[in-house]
Amino acid sequence: MITPEISWIAIFPELLLALGAAGVLLVEVQWKPDKSVLGTIAAGSVVFAAAFTVLQWVDASDAVEAGAVGDLVAFSGMVLMDGMAIFGRFVILAVTGFGIMAGWRYIESLGRRSAEAIALVLLASAGFSIMVASNNLVMMFLGLEVGSIALYVLAGMSRERVRSDEAAIKYFLLGSFASAVFIYGVALLYAGTGQFEVLAIRQFLSDTLLLSPAVALIGTALVIVGLGFKVSAAPFHSWAPDVYQGAPSGLVGYMAAIAKIAGFVAIARILLTGLSEFELNWLPIVAGIAALSMLLGSMVALVQGDVRRMLAYSGVAHAGFIMTGVVGASTSGILFYLAVYALQLVGAFAVVSAVSGPANAGSEIDDYRGLSTRSPMLALSFAVILLGMAGLPLTSGFIAKFGVFASAWSTGYEWLVIVAVLASVIAFAFYLRIIVVMFMTDDEGDDLPVPGTLRWVLGVAVVTTIVWGVLPGSLLRAATDALPL
Template sequence: MAFDLSQSMQLIAALTPDIIMMVGGMVLMLVSAWGTESVERQRRVGTAAIGVCIVSAVFVVYFMAVHATAGSGVIAVDNFRWIVDLVLLAATAGTIALGLDYNTREGILPAESHVLVIFATSGMMILAAARDLTIVFLGIELMSIAVYILTGMNRRSEKSAEGAIKYFLLGAFSTGFLLYGIALVYGATGTTSLTLIGERVAAHQIMSAPMLLTGIGLMLIGFGFKVALAPFHMWAPDVYEGAPTPITAYMAAAVKAAAFAAFLRVFLEAFAGEIPSWHVAVWWLAAITMVVGNLIALASKDIKRLLAYSSIAHAGYILVVLASGQALGSSAFLFYIVAYTLATFGAFGVVVALGQSGEPYLNVDDYAGLWTVRPWLSVSMAVCMLSLLGFPIFGGAGFFAKWYVIQSALYAPEPQTRLAVLLVLTSVISAGYYMYVVLVMFMKPRREVNTVSDPRSVGAATRWVIGLSTVILLFLGVYPNALVSLTQGKGSYLRAPTPQVSQVVPR
């Protein structure tokens, strides 16, 4: 199936999964505005929202199955987009499922909390598809504005309000950088289409090199804020700590995956011709992010902050893919976000399951001796921690995720050996905090006071999220080929620009 994106009906058809999310969101918004707020209503709307995700995912799988393609246009129709979409939809369903139980416990009654997740995801899916800088910008904004509000959803928590304001101000600030960068790139190349920018940059058919480079630099800063790269990560720990836990998982996994998908597409499709100029900057960002994220995580005791810093470190690992500077690295990226999303949702699922109203006990030491009271939760948490660490077999897919990233760094046209070494070294540092969680759960005696409460029943939705994440992680750890064949399949790579020699004119 090939779409002709210049015709609006075909453009709409190519956007079916995204439009389903938007329309579903609008309908559910009306439903949730109708009548009074109650726990049952919140759960009903949440369940329907998961249904919307499933319908959208069905269409994504259909497009994958029929190998949909498209000519050049404002959106991409390729496997890269579909796989990112599936990860995002899975993360969304997971967020809403965790939210069903979490919101009930914390008394977050507005059913809109689930609807906004749907809207944020529609923005992310647009981001994964965007092949035009205006669409990239709108996707980022649609995603960010919904997530700002979600962060502040817990109205009784001061931390939640603080996190929302911080996220909003810094997010708006970083959007300024991104937008200014987009304007300069448009000024330098005369187009917002990634494909055309790629061709013109590769052919040196640009108006002004300083303008282009300034634009690329500003966009790098803008994306750096969105995916929380050091030194643009300052907002992340406070925001992750303040947000409702399901939303923290959503930010750590889905927001990061979507922003990185656009980041990679913009830099590898549009700016591939300028790799020598931006490579050094990306190299140092990756190196600093890996070191800073892991070192501060080592000093964190609050489980949500620990996972926040760990997510910063993982942004560094993913950036290694970009630093290797080849479109083929996109398959390593796809595998990585699948493994990372599953592990993140498993871990946050356990945090939700063990939490109490008001979330008083989030210190890692409060999990001491968890094995003796909640064996299955402890095992799931251990698997997720080992997966984030990149431990073979017991860590499931996490090991292969890091393995493919290292491979993409080593087999790049210019091998990034030092970056690969740094990745391994910082992963060893990360064992210090991931293994500590495991150690505390299994080997420390259970404390009598200030610990997570006695065994209570964990909500069915939360149990499903934890269980599915763990099982899929372990399955992919044994049969990684099930996923590799998808991520390395036809159309999974980003389209690198091909300079047309006839267009080259002396500058």
């Protein structure tokens, strides 16, 4: 009898998340407990999964030190337990925990549907977390679908608002189309190389001289398009503003951050590991996407009157900045940027949900007038987060930007770095615009209370933005150690 090769340790965090989701659903059906019980189950599964990820990290670094790299390949090549997978998974789990905390007020307001919302968040994280660990491209697609489909539903949770329905439908249609493009690219990569596994594709391409690699190259292009959509890089970004605006604001930060983390780790894995032999072919495309995203994102963000749309376009620009890390072939730069940006994104949307209500659509910039007197803590932390996103020196955003720009410069893409710096300067303008509105306009409206869970999220976002800006050593070392196989 043939037995499958099962290694529980490689997928235990995902297993815990799935168990947490199942537990939340079943407990809700059986006992209809207080919302805090459901929250505790979810928090427990996320915390234990994160703790287990640390164990995986120790395990993986031991294996690398002992030279037993083969131990890091699990489930007959389906998933990996390399540094990049574990780092990405840890960031995903952190974002999940803070995302649930930031969206807790919204989740509570859902009444009987809150169990489903928590379960969907946990399942989305499980999917994306499998995606960052995938070696097999089909597995990667499955992880992508598990995560994306859960996010489509979350985008439409607020049924009382048409905008939420619109966001969900747009996200669903365009997202399914992008998934189809991605899986078609995977099929063509398979047709061109005969392999599904990223490591095997790398092996095949370095061993074989393909005289006419057109099939594999078309596959590469389609994979870039499919994943470019998921990380909202221009010109595949058209869904982002509507979804960021329409989806429940308590959950948008989580949704945007998690899709970016998983998408960029997948891009790094496929392009930098699997298709590094095709570098000359995809580098110009990725550089073009990066330049377009940075310029378009930061320029269109300038003219937005809605903070959520502004953050969506700034997300497009950030996708471009992270793409320069792909051009520079620096996985540590990409991972550092992702960790820093993901936490800032969750923090920024925590502020948005505090200012314009957790379920509300849109967040006009006028809502932020005089926020410094209405809620000094909120205004101050939003200012720090925005300056971090803008990449002011002594914030983590600066170190992140410096890392990816330096790597792109050293690979000979000087023009891209110049474009990137230019785009960062433009981006400063709209981040400053919000800060000016918050601090230099008159007080309008009542004082804003900040719920307890949001305080924690904001505190973490602010502290990490400053601490990793002044003393980035710890995170930099972890990101540098988080090597892909």
